[in-house]
Amino acid sequence: MHARRKVAALAAAGAAPLVLSLAQAQPAAAHGSMTDPVSRVAACFQEGPEAPKSAACKALVRAGGTQPLYDWNEVNIANAAGRSKEIIPDGKLCSAGNAKYKGLDLPRSDWPASKLSAGKHTFRYRATAPHRGSFELYLTKASYDPAKPLKWSDLQARPFAKVTDPKLVNGSYEFSGTVPARSGRHLVYSIWQRSDSPEAFYTCSDVVFGRGKAKGAAAPSEKDIRDGAEKSTVEHHGHGDLGGGEGNAPEAKGGAAKPVAATSENLAETGGDGSSAYYAVGGAAALALGSGTLFVAARRRAATNR
Structure with a gap:
């Protein structure tokens, strides 16, 4: 049971940045x-x-x-x-x-x-x-x-x-x-x-x-x-x-005019054609891949420890 909880915690930790990045990728409006x-x-x-x-x-x-x-x-x-x-x-x-x-x-x-x-x-x-x-x-x-x-x-x-x-x-x-x-x-x-x-x-x-x-x-x-x-x-x-x-x-x-550097606060909110949202989605995809890798590794360790 301890190993399973560890796997779930690692998966959640990997997914959290993904959720955050997807939220930031949503276009703003004004x-x-x-x-x-x-x-x-x-x-x-x-x-x-x-x-x-x-x-x-x-x-x-x-x-x-x-x-x-x-x-x-x-x-x-x-x-x-x-x-x-x-x-x-x-x-x-x-x-x-x-x-x-x-x-x-x-x-x-x-x-x-x-x-x-x-x-x-x-x-x-x-x-x-x-x-x-x-x-x-x-x-x-x-x-x-x-x-x-x-x-x-x-x-x-x-x-x-x-x-x-x-x-x-x-x-x-x-x-x-x-x-x-x-x-x-x-x-x-x-x-x-x-x-x-x-x-x-x-x-x-x-x-x-x-x-x-x-x-x-x-x-x-x-x-x-x-x-x-x-x-x-x-x-x-x-x-x-x-x-x-x-x-x-x-x-x-x-x-x-010099562009404002993208940060977690202004990503996808700087106007223009919304290209910053694509970068955010790309980053989210990379985080998703990392999350999946962590999940698989954790399961393998759990199986070894049984």
């Missing part, structure tokens, strides 16, 4: 975009990728095609790890340095915009795949010129709204912030940094204060989202870029 005030990419998606109505959205399609609009919830950096200001170059904030979304960086003063007022406001961020993390919202300075490329220095140094793990209401994160006073056309920049992964998501929302006329920005409806999902390369309820797109390796200031 995608979304600001809908109040609506982001540029979401507003243009709502207009219709194949035939957008506004001049700015038409220019976006000319710059990068329709796919960026079908993938409206994927403006991200897989390995941001809180370094957004270090790795996203000036002039490429709205695309997060991602060539696929370069049309979002076009400097122009006719992007579809939402009305916004100083004071308390409830913000909404549609999460097609929710995940834990923090949101930071930045407003452009009074000197902001929408006809020039957006730079980090155009934003206030500190976020006017910051929240961790806000409430998810009907598929959207909701949280409040106090909007500073402004006049005319401005921009709200958001950073959604996941807490369980180095991945972060970004949006640019054009807004108009005061009596300035907003250019009819509207958020996509749930029907728009469902209908557009068929042509999206983004897993709306999973994680990653099905097409292995350009979105996860932005060009950093002074050079390419």
Whole structure:
């Protein structure tokens, strides 16, 4: 009986790493975009990728095609790890340095915009795949010129709204912030940094204060989202870029962003195409083979000792 218990204990010890590795190999999930005030990419998606109505959205399609609009919830950096200001170059904030979304960086003063007022406001961020993390919202300075490329220095140094793990209401994160006073056309920049992964998501929302006329920005409806999902390369309820797109390796200031080393905490949670999951599965297979070898050896020893 003692030998049999020993065999069982060895087998369990060998299987435990296998179970852990398989658990770590499961893909994580997080995608979304600001809908109040609506982001540029979401507003243009709502207009219709194949035939957008506004001049700015038409220019976006000319710059990068329709796919960026079908993938409206994927403006991200897989390995941001809180370094957004270090790795996203000036002039490429709205695309997060991602060539696929370069049309979002076009400097122009006719992007579809939402009305916004100083004071308390409830913000909404549609999460097609929710995940834990923090949101930071930045407003452009009074000197902001929408006809020039957006730079980090155009934003206030500190976020006017910051929240961790806000409430998810009907598929959207909701949280409040106090909007500073402004006049005319401005921009709200958001950073959604996941807490369980180095991945972060970004949006640019054009807004108009005061009596300035907003250019009819509207958020996509749930029907728009469902209908557009068929042509999206983004897993709306999973994680990653099905097409292995350009979105996860932005060009950093002074050079390419360095990938974050895989660890037991971030394995298979760093975004991209999910290749880290394959490494985890491969490691699990090796552990399984080792577990089987231990089991056979233990049985042989038990038989010898009888």
